[in-house]
Amino acid sequence: MAPKTDIEIARDAQKLPIGEVAATLGIPWEDLIPYGHDKAKLSADYIAGLKDRPRGKLILVTAVNPTPAGEGKTTTTVGLGDGLRAIGKKATVCIREASLGPCFGLKGGAAGGGHAQVVPMEEMNLHFTGDFHAITSAHNLLAAMIDNHIHWDNALDIDPRRVTWRRVMDMNDRALRQVVTSLGGPANGTPRESGFDITVASEVMAILCLATDLADLQRRLGDIIIGYRRDRTPVHARDLQADGAMTVLLQQAMQPNLVQTLENTPAFVHGGPFANIAHGCNSVIATDTALRLSDYVVTEAGFGADLGAEKFMNIKCRKAGLAPDAVVIVATVRALKMNGGVAKADLGGENVAAVTSGCANLARHIENVKKFGVPVIVGINHFVTDTEAELSAVQAFCRQFGVEAVVNHHWARGSAGITGMAEKVVALAEGGARNFSPIYPDDMSLFDKMDTVAREIYRADGVVADERVRAQLRAWEEAGHRSLPVCMAKTPYSFTADPTRGGAPTGFTIPVREVRLSAGAGFVVAICGDIMTMPGLPRQPAAERIRLDADGNIEGLF
Ligand SMILES: Nc1ncnc2c1ncn2[C@@H]1O[C@H](COP(=O)(O)OP(=O)(O)O)[C@@H](O)[C@H]1O
Ligand SMILES: O=COP(=O)(O)O
């Protein structure tokens, strides 16, 4: 009999009413905003009442450089949360919401997999509680107000050639990357070049993920720089009086979403994925709320540790005053084989030599995470295609490298497959070894921050950028933005900017082709190599296999 698919397992879940899930964290029913029987948002007042409580222990789940399918960070985050509860700990899971882009594109959903999933998986992977639609609308309202202002009297003297604020849509659509707006004559406004990014890459998404409450959200929205006047001075969203309406659109989206795992572990699902073109972490408000309500919080950061974990440390932790007490680096035999030079099509066959060679990628991530002063453990996410020889090779490498590695079976067995690692993670988190610090100080120059990430994390010989980019960085420093952290937008498949160079390459530089100031979110985005902020669909999009069956049930979501 074929193994059950993710969606079949999710559909068989024995869910508790969301009020009972909330009650396990001591959240009263009246402080929930229910969305059906199995989803709810937390009220802003309840969250504000938690701020003086002590925080529990924070565990970050990251990974080696992944295959395009992903190596099981979300699956391990969910499994570890279940595993911690199985050994008697008060644990909560904090993961990001899913984007429709990868859902209907290549990667699939973001609810985990197998017997380590968040439910209701279909709703979470589709419209969920509407947060992404709210973010898209708020972003595009600002865009519409910019063009409207220019169309009428342009009292702010916005230079139509220097509007930096684009539009967004939560879909992979390469056709929208570069567009000309307002064609069709004067009644349609002033034509100008622009384009669409995927909603996850919106600064509004980043602001929602970093804001601490609605007042902070509106302040940050008002700080958004939408473009420049002819005299090169910046125009902010508040100059257009857009921040109030944007905040109204985002009022509900700002509240974290509470759901549950297949084993009824509380799960806060909030904020956007994609740590390649965004910072890709669960929202600060959700993580902090969970920490005030739990002894252990397990959260994730997107893609490999060179992207998600780096941004979790240098952006989210720095800004929110957080610090992980332990870090789990997820490794899989298939990802290590790929990093050992095996082509994607050949990852199914045993290849111990390639696994061992690919461990150089794991080694670099271990060294990198330790640079932040946090203890590390390796979680080998077992796949049925793994052979004993390959698994032994990874464990032997980790022993020789001086790091604990545990083979976990949570995908196949849920919490029963990961309690061993849960015990070890507790010991690590309680061991007091944490001595966290970001990898660069606030007062370092913006270019040097990018160069530091490139050299220390990617092991590059540095960043290369043309004078236009360097001059833009200097201008932002002179305008008072020097202290901001940087958000490197780069391929997730390599430490380099070349997605075909897996493993642990050396002798390369990181080309920064464009920089963007997210003055509201409070970071500078460095767009490296050919990375796109609006992905395209693959040759055979997953959408072709997604449909309703005769009973109206969804098929093809994974
Ligand atoms: N141990 C496993 N065996 C088989 N499939 C797995 C396993 N772990 C994860 N998966 C599947 O791999 C894909 C990526 O898992 P996910 O947790 O989303 O990875 P990430 O969060 O690192 O991108 C999902 O479709 C998931 O169901
Ligand atoms: O930001 C990307 O998230 P995943 O690595 O979970 O796909």
Ligand SMILES: [Mg+2]
């Ligand atoms: Mg994931």
